[in-house]
Amino acid sequence: MTDTRIYLSPPDVSDLERKLLLDAFDSNWVAPVGPDLDAFEEQVAEVVGVRHAVALSSGTAALHLALIAAGVRRGDTVLVPSFTFVATANAVVYLGARPVFVDSTPDSWNVDPALVAEELRARAERGQLPRAVITVDMYGQCADYDPLMEACDRYGVPLIEDAAEALGATYRGQPAGSFGLAGVLSFNGNKIITTGGGGMLVTDDGRVAKQARHLSTQAREPVPHYEHRTVGYNYRLSNLLAAVGRGQVQRLDQMIAARRATFEYYRAALPDLTFMPVAGYGAPNYWLTCALVDGDDRDRLIARLAQRNIEARPAWKPMHLQPVFQDCVVRGGGVSADLFRRGVCLPSGSALTEHDRERVVDAIREG
Structure with missing residues (x-):
């Protein structure tokens, strides 16, 4: 099945x-x-x-x-x-x-x-x-x-x-x-x-x-x-x-707690991944759990998860790299370009089950 x-x-x-x-x-x-x-x-x-x-x-x-x-x-x-x-x-x-x-x-x-x-x-x-x-x-x-x-x-x-x-x-x-x-x-x-x-x-x-x-x-x-x-x-x-x-x-507080639990589960189970930093000045709502993976490995990871019926996506492609905005002025750009090249967003829904999280972790560990 x-x-x-x-x-x-x-x-x-x-x-x-x-x-x-x-x-x-x-x-x-x-x-x-x-x-x-x-x-x-x-x-x-x-x-x-x-x-x-x-x-x-x-x-x-x-x-x-x-x-x-x-x-x-x-x-x-x-x-x-x-x-x-x-x-x-x-x-x-x-x-x-x-x-x-x-x-x-x-x-x-x-x-x-x-x-x-x-x-x-x-x-x-x-x-x-x-x-x-x-x-x-x-x-x-x-x-x-x-x-x-x-x-x-x-x-x-x-x-x-x-x-x-x-x-x-x-x-x-x-x-x-x-x-x-x-x-x-x-x-x-x-x-x-x-x-x-x-x-x-x-x-x-x-x-x-x-x-x-x-x-x-x-x-x-x-x-x-x-x-x-x-x-x-x-x-x-x-x-x-x-x-x-x-x-x-x-139900907002309940949903935030569930997404935070997912973030902490991934971070504990996948110590070799570099996760998006949590800034010391505040508390996020953990909407999406994101991590950095070397470029080619990132794309292979997303493909491997897809083969196991798990959705993951690259981090946002910066606006200064989008064709529609190619003529716009940009200050810097190297950091956001690197985040796009290596960033991956993992399943983070507030209704994820323990089994769902295990499937995601197992699929990542296989690589």
Whole structure:
């Protein structure tokens, strides 16, 4: 009998989410808004420790609206980590701006604060400051925000935190998503919690939240007829998906504990692998367990796992190596390129069983 497939990070849903979803369905609050949407926003705002949350159709939508709130316009530049998923950079291009890519630090795999500070200083001297800086909390671990916020504040450049992978993580005790002008969360099917698809903009700034809420509903003015004074977007999350999210948030601590247990199991069972460092300044949510393997061996490892019906993937390919961004400026790049060449993401779902973990470890040891 063939073992069932082990996925990288599949959804982990329970009877609680099913009940809340059916309750919402039976109430006929199907879309686009409703009491579950309001409750979901309140729950997430409490977890993140901010005053406002706006539930949206995706994390990318949240990035787009956060950049609009930061004043990004056509022709502007925005500093973006090179080591990230493409959505972070795509949202910049939506507004006609150009990303400037910044390398990572090997200590945390997150954007290098020293390079960000150097780039801001150099651009300030030329009178060409970027309109915003985006940080990314890689694989569920926060970037190093003290020096990043200090650099952004020094030059008056707003920071946007892409915490799509990091809900439940902390930096010096402060929750992921609560840094800068606005934070961005994702509830895609592979994230720490999921609504099947969706995201959220979180912020302490009431103006930013109000603008995001307005633009996400086609920028309709509050009058009886359909009045529009600016171009808006169809970005709101549905009430049904928010009902699923309500159940997921209630189980967040449990899911983080399960993913941490998987990380610790792999690290103990595979001492010859170099795992992504856990930075001393915070606590990750262990969204994905990632390790480094010599380049050719990394690819053979992924292929061997696939033969055993186990999904593993390379680490993110840096944006400065992507054909679509080949003409963009990059600061550094060697660290993120090496992380891509050697990095592998191992199955990390919160519903992994002991048998699943053993299968993964056995398959790796065979090589």
